[in-house]
Amino acid sequence: xxxARLHAVRDLRVETLPSPPPPGPGEVRLRVEAAGICxxxxxxxxxxxxxxxxxxxxxxxxxxxxxxxxxGVEGFAPGDLAGADSRVWCGTCPACRAGRRHLCAGLGFVxxxxxxxxxxxxxxxxxxxxxxxxxxxxxxxxxLEPLAVALHAVSRLAPPPGEAVLxxxxxxxxxxxxxxxxxxxxxxxxxxxxxxxxxxxxxxxxGGRPASLDDPLxxxxxxxxxxxxxxxxPVLSALLGLLGGGGRIALVGIFHExxxxxxxxxxxxxxxxxxxxxxxxxxxxxxxxLPELAPALKRFVEAEVALxxxxxxxxxxxxxxxxxxxxxxxxxxxxx
Numbered sequence: 001x002x003x004a005r006l007h008a009v010r011d012l013r014v015e016t017l018p019s020p021p022p023p024g025p026g027e028v029r030l031r032v033e034a035a036g037i038c039x040x041x042x043x044x045x046x047x048x049x050x051x052x053x054x055x056x057x058x059x060x061x062x063x064x065x066x067x068x069x070x071x072g073v074e075g076f077a078p079g080d081l082a083g084a085d086s087r088v089w090c091g092t093c094p095a096c097r098a099g100r101r102h103l104c105a106g107l108g109f110v111x112x113x114x115x116x117x118x119x120x121x122x123x124x125x126x127x128x129x130x131x132x133x134x135x136x137x138x139x140x141x142x143x144l145e146p147l148a149v150a151l152h153a154v155s156r157l158a159p160p161p162g163e164a165v166l167x168x169x170x171x172x173x174x175x176x177x178x179x180x181x182x183x184x185x186x187x188x189x190x191x192x193x194x195x196x197x198x199x200x201x202x203x204x205x206x207g208g209r210p211a212s213l214d215d216p217l218x219x220x221x222x223x224x225x226x227x228x229x230x231x232x233x234p235v236l237s238a239l240l241g242l243l244g245g246g247g248r249i250a251l252v253g254i255f256h257e258x259x260x261x262x263x264x265x266x267x268x269x270x271x272x273x274x275x276x277x278x279x280x281x282x283x284x285x286x287x288x289x290l291p292e293l294a295p296a297l298k299r300f301v302e303a304e305v306a307l308x309x310x311x312x313x314x315x316x317x318x319x320x321x322x323x324x325x326x327x328x329x330x331x332x333x334x335x336x
Contacts, residue, residue, distance in 0.1 A: 002331070003057045003119030004310045009048040012058075012311045020115075020123040023070035028126050030064030030082060033138035034304075035117030035329045036146065037061075037317065039171060039231070040109075043254050045314050050112045059329065060086035060110040062117025063132065063141030073126045081136060083144035084117070085128040085283055086110050102152075102278040117142075118310060120331045130287050139301055139328045140294045143176075144286050146326075147293070149252065150176035151282035154184075156274045157250040159225040164188040166211065166218075166226040168239060170195065170202040172300070173252050174229030175325045178206040179296055190223065197323040205296050213238045224248070233257045245269045252276040300325040307331050 001019045006012050023029045041058050044050045066080040076082065089096050089104035096104050110116045110124065132141050150173050159165050165181055167174045170193035179202075181189045189208035193199040203210050211218050213235065222244030228236050231253030239249055240261075251273060265271065279286075290297070302324030305313050313327060 001120040025071045027070040029068040029123045032064040032117045032331045034142035035059040035062040036142045037327045057115035057119045058111040059117035061145045063138050081132045081134050082129040086145050140297050148279040148282040148286040152279035153250045153252045153276040162187045164223040166190045166223045168192050169229035170198045172325045175202045177227050178208045182206040205299050229253050231255045248272045250274045304328045
């Protein structure tokens, strides 16, 4: 089969590999129909932060059709459409035993500790799969995982009714958070992004209002709740200076630098920084939302690319040339 593997920093190769073996007990073999490129995929390509001794197939935002199930697997049958939980947890550490699998002491992710979805086929534990509406377009199904991440960030932020929420960064997670807030929060949703095309798309799809972090009017309004989805230290610094007292910032971006922080700002203004790591129990809620959100999610897709185009696509996205939110890989050339 054809697959992409990350060998080293900036060394993503499309190769011909043996097809996965038949699924073992508790495993499922999938024909990958769609897989999203995540910011963490690009971060790993740029930095090698999560490269391990095993050369893995990336791609943790994936959806596919069940080809075969191993012994002991219940609830899945050939032909089912399934999405993947990206988290690979140990199940035995204190966090796992307490139900906080996203904070597992040995947490790994599909596409790093095991092969992911940038391949024609993949075998995964059935515990990592969620059955989806069979009528879903696979490109929508592939957004299950990032939608769960956005749900987790919005749940952590928990803005009170009527309060304005500022989304800093209209990439995939910021855009999905805006989409969710527009549907379940009755306060204004403000959107900030330097990419005018992405900002315009999210504003049109989610119904938010464009804003600028250096706008004196925004500063005077002193919104108290924000989602930081850029991973840019200057943006976080701007938010800390902008937010009103008693505010909260949900941190969901992946940062490349360290923050020079005056803790007195947090103390005196009672501002809370909320780390948002992956998701907790939101995956099944995200699966239920996919059919309802499908028209909006399709508008967030910039391109569908083949596996052979993946290395060039990575480089283009890192250069900041995307004009929309999400690029989807079609390892098998489209839906069956």
